[in-house]
Structures are given as structure tokens and as C-alpha cells.
Amino acid sequence: MHDPLEKHAPDRPMFAPDAFRLSPSQAELIAKAQEFGRGVLAPRAQKYDREASFPIENFRDMRREGLLGICIPKEEGGLGADFATYCLAAAELGRYCGATALSWNMHVCSTLWSGALADDLPMSPSDRNAHNTRRRMHYRRILENGAIYAQPFSEGGAAAAGVVAFGTEARPVEGGFRVSGKKIFASLSGAADYYGVLCTERAQGEAASRRNTLYLAVPADAEGVSVVGDWDPLGMRGTVSRTLLLKEAFVPNEEMLMPHGIYFQAATRWPHMFLTLSPTYMGLAQAAYDFTVAYLRGEMPGTPPVRRRMYPTKQIAVAEMHIQLEQTKALWFQAISEACPDPGKEQVLRAYAAQHTVMENANAIAAKALRTCGGQAMLKSLALERIYRDSRCGSLMLPWTAEICVDRIGREALYEPGEKDD
Numbered sequence: 001m002h003d004p005l006e007k008h009a010p011d012r013p014m015f016a017p018d019a020f021r022l023s024p025s026q027a028e029l030i031a032k033a034q035e036f037g038r039g040v041l042a043p044r045a046q047k048y049d050r051e052a053s054f055p056i057e058n059f060r061d062m063r064r065e066g067l068l069g070i071c072i073p074k075e076e077g078g079l080g081a082d083f084a085t086y087c088l089a090a091a092e093l094g095r096y097c098g099a100t101a102l103s104w105n106m107h108v109c110s111t112l113w114s115g116a117l118a119d120d121l122p123m124s125p126s127d128r129n130a131h132n133t134r135r136r137m138h139y140r141r142i143l144e145n146g147a148i149y150a151q152p153f154s155e156g157g158a159a160a161a162g163v164v165a166f167g168t169e170a171r172p173v174e175g176g177f178r179v180s181g182k183k184i185f186a187s188l189s190g191a192a193d194y195y196g197v198l199c200t201e202r203a204q205g206e207a208a209s210r211r212n213t214l215y216l217a218v219p220a221d222a223e224g225v226s227v228v229g230d231w232d233p234l235g236m237r238g239t240v241s242r243t244l245l246l247k248e249a250f251v252p253n254e255e256m257l258m259p260h261g262i263y264f265q266a267a268t269r270w271p272h273m274f275l276t277l278s279p280t281y282m283g284l285a286q287a288a289y290d291f292t293v294a295y296l297r298g299e300m301p302g303t304p305p306v307r308r309r310m311y312p313t314k315q316i317a318v319a320e321m322h323i324q325l326e327q328t329k330a331l332w333f334q335a336i337s338e339a340c341p342d343p344g345k346e347q348v349l350r351a352y353a354a355q356h357t358v359m360e361n362a363n364a365i366a367a368k369a370l371r372t373c374g375g376q377a378m379l380k381s382l383a384l385e386r387i388y389r390d391s392r393c394g395s396l397m398l399p400w401t402a403e404i405c406v407d408r409i410g411r412e413a414l415y416e417p418g419e420k421d422d
């Protein structure tokens with residue numbers, strides 16, 4: 001007989017506070033995210049996926065819970081999560097709705113990068129003062145008005161991989177900038193109030209340089225801003241990542257999310273900032289495993305209570321999934337725990353390895369879950385089918401795609417900076 005209490009018991013935390021030595025405040029925030037994911041996100045996930053529509057209702061509820069301000073400092077009214085705490089909370093959301101967690105990440109990065117991360121980077125006292133004043137304005141908008149920020153960087157060329165300057169350009173004018181360009185895969189398109197655009201600040205006659213990358217919050221209602229194209233992808237359908245066009249859009253100076261030159265410093269000196277896409281997929285890996293255990297035990301809601309756990313082949317498959325999940329969690333937890341300015345070479349290689357492992361293993365575990373659970377588990381009425389499709393997207397996401405991680409690990413492991421073979 002099934003124990004009904006066990007069947008309805010809350011999922012265990014992915015990273016148990018005592019085992020992973022989390023502080024009480026970290027544990028509390030992560031538990032809050034898990035409860036929210038399980039209670040609010042999970043029941044709605046199928047609808048947003050099917051419609052490929054943006055989960056605006058989830059964002060309204062996240063505002064009520066304070067989650068839109070998770071990385072806004074406590075003294076400014078936010079929940080004050082640091083990098084690792086945010087990642088752990090985001091993984092719990094990704095476990096229940098990948099598309100919401102991924103979109104939420106785009107929003108949160110606008111406060112994390114301009115917040116705790118910018119605090120780690122040197123600035124002149126006047127830049128620091130101006131930055132603190134500007135970011136307070138962004139914080140107020142989020143906390144008081146529920147403003148949502150997107151993070152469209154990708155342009156379809158080499159810029160999002162960090163190789164060349166962004167083709168989207170900001171021309172300095174009286175009081176601000178005129179911004180023109182095109183961003184593809186702009187998650188939250190049409191739903192965001194501000195687009196946190198990376199562009200190249202370029203005065204007339206000046207050459208384009210990555211050093212002059214500017215991180216600007218472009219108001220969605222500014223003249224010259226439009227969203228075009230359709231959105232009917234394989235997975236992560238609720239992110240609604242359409243194309244953003246900017247045509248001479250005027251953006252006032254106050255909308256700078258980082259002072260001049262600071263984004264370039266962040267990208268080179270605080271590389272773990274690019275690990276922020278991985279928590280969603282860490283959560284999806286856990287979700288695929290959880291699904292398999294519940295399904296084989298005959299406890300998956302919406303399916304007949306048929307047990308399949310007694311077959312040795314299923315037990316071996318679950319054991320292999322468990323091992324792969326634990327390997328992924330261990331490496332990822334280590335990498336997010338050591339994020340800091342100016343990390344050593346081994347730390348950077350480990351961050352690439354963690355990103356690669358999470359993105360590839362999430363999909364590998366989901367694929368194995370489908371094979372192990374069998375045909376009935378691939379029906380769209382069950383979550384695994386969506387988890388499988390969503391998990392496929394992680395490896396494709398710039399700047400740290402699975403391929404780019406392999407590329408960099410190979411090169412940086414074999415060459416010290418400046419070394420050549422001739």
C-alpha cells in the first residue's frame with residue numbers, strides 16, 4: 001500500500017542546508033523559493049509552455065513574495081541574496097518551471113550585476129556615488145512598481161560570445177544616448193518594462209571597442225523600441241524570446257546599469273557572472289530525476305498507481321541517473337560557492353566545467369528519464385516531456401555554450417596567457 005503522507009510530502013531541498021552547510025538565512029530564502037516553485041509555478045507551467053506565452057502572472061506573484069528583489073540589498077528593501085544564495089534559490093524555481101526561472105534570471109541579473117558584483121569592482125568615488133544613486137532608482141522601480149527587466153545581449157554574431165564589440169550602438173547625445181541595433185532571443189520581449197541592453201558606446205569617428213560596452217536599461221515604451229517576429233521554439237517556450245529592434249531610441253544617462261567601462265571589467269574580472277544561466281538547468285536535472293523516482297514508485301499524479309520499481313533494469317537506470325545528478329550538483333555547488341573577483345585559473349576552468357556539466361547533464365538525465373519511464377511518460381499531460389525539451393536549450397546559450405566551454409577549457413588548460421607555439 002502507498003503511504004499517502006509520503007506521496008504528498010513536500011519535495012526535499014536539492015541542497016539540504018545541513019549537508020551543504022548553508023546559513024539559516026540562506027536556507028530560509030531557498031525554502032521560500034522551493035515552496036513558491038512547487039505551489040505556484042508547477043501548476044501553471046504546462047499552460048505557458050503549450051501557449052508559448054509569457055508567465056506574467058508568475059512575475060506578479062513573485063513581486064508579492066519579494067522575489068523580484070531577491071538580489072537587491074536588504075538595506076534597500078530587497079531580500080539581499082548573494083550570488084550563491086540566488087543560484088540555489090533559482091535552481092529550486094527551475095525545478096518546477098524552467099521558462100519562469102530562466103526569465104526571472106534575466107530580470108535578477110540586472111540587480112545582481114549592478115549590485116553585489118559591481119561592489120567588487122574598483123570605481124572612482126564619483127562613479128561609485130553616481131552608480132549608487134542610479135541603481136537605487138532601478139531598485140525602487142522594481143520594489144515599488146513591480147518593474148520587470150530583461151537582458152537582451154545576443155545579436156546573432158560573435159558579440160554575445162565576447163569576441164567582438166556589440167553591433168548595437170549607443171551614440172552619446174545631450175542628456176543620454178541614442179541607441180540603435182537588433183537583439184535576437186530577447187527573453188521577456190513584450191512583457192519587460194526595461195530591456196537591459198549591452199551596446200557599444202561610440203562617439204562619432206570613434207572605433208568600436210569591447211572596452212566601451214555599456215549596460216543600459218532601455219525603457220520598453222521609448223520611441224524607436226519594437227518587438228518583432230514570432231516565437232514557436234522547441235523548449236523554454238514561456239520565455240517568449242522574440243527580436244528586439246532599437247532605432248535611435250533615446251535613453252537618458254540615469255538608465256546606465258553600470259558606469260562607463262565597468263561591464264568590460266565585470267566580464268573579464270568576475271567571470272562567474274556568466275554562470276547565472278545554469279541554476280535553471282540544475283533544477284531541470286533534479287526535476288527529471290524526481291519525476292523518474294515518483295513514476296517508478298507508481299506515485300505520479302495523473303497516472304495509474306502502477307509500480308515499476310522492482311525491475312533491476314529500472315533500478316540500474318535510476319542509480320546511474322542518481323550518480324550523474326550528484327556529480328552535477330557537487331561540481332556546480334563548488335563553482336557557485338567560489339565565485340569572486342579575479343578568480344584563479346583553476347577556478348575559472350572549474351566554472352566552465354560546471355556550466356558544461358549542468359547544461360549537458362540536465363538533458364542527458366531527462367533523456368534517460370524518458371527511456372526509463374517509458375511511453376506513457378512522454379505524454380504532454382506530464383511534466384517530463386516539457387522538462388526534456390526545456391533541458392535541451394541550456395547548451396545553446398551564449399556566452400558559455402557547451403561548445404565554447406570545451407573550447408576554452410582545452411585552450412586555457414594547455415596554454416598560459418601569452419604563450420604561443422612558434
Ligand SMILES: Cc1cc2nc3c(=O)[nH]c(=O)nc-3n(C[C@H](O)[C@H](O)[C@H](O)COP(=O)(O)OP(=O)(O)OC[C@H]3O[C@@H](n4cnc5c(N)ncnc54)[C@H](O)[C@@H]3O)c2cc1C
Pocket residue numbers: 106151152153154155156157158160161163184185186187188235236239241393395396397398399401402403404407
Ligand atoms: C530559450 C532561450 C532563451 C534565450 N534568451 C536570451 C536572452 O534573454 N538574452 C540573450 O541575450 N540571449 C538569449 N538567448 C540566446 C542565446 O544566448 C544565444 O545567443 C543563442 O542561442 C545563439 O544562437 P545562434 O544560433 O545565433 O548562435 P551562433 O552565434 O550562431 O553560435 C552557434 C554555436 O556556435 C558556437 N560558437 C559561437 N561563437 C563561438 C566562438 N566564438 N567560439 C567557439 N564557438 C562558438 C556556440 O557553441 C554556439 O552554440 C536565449 C536562447 C534560448 C535558447
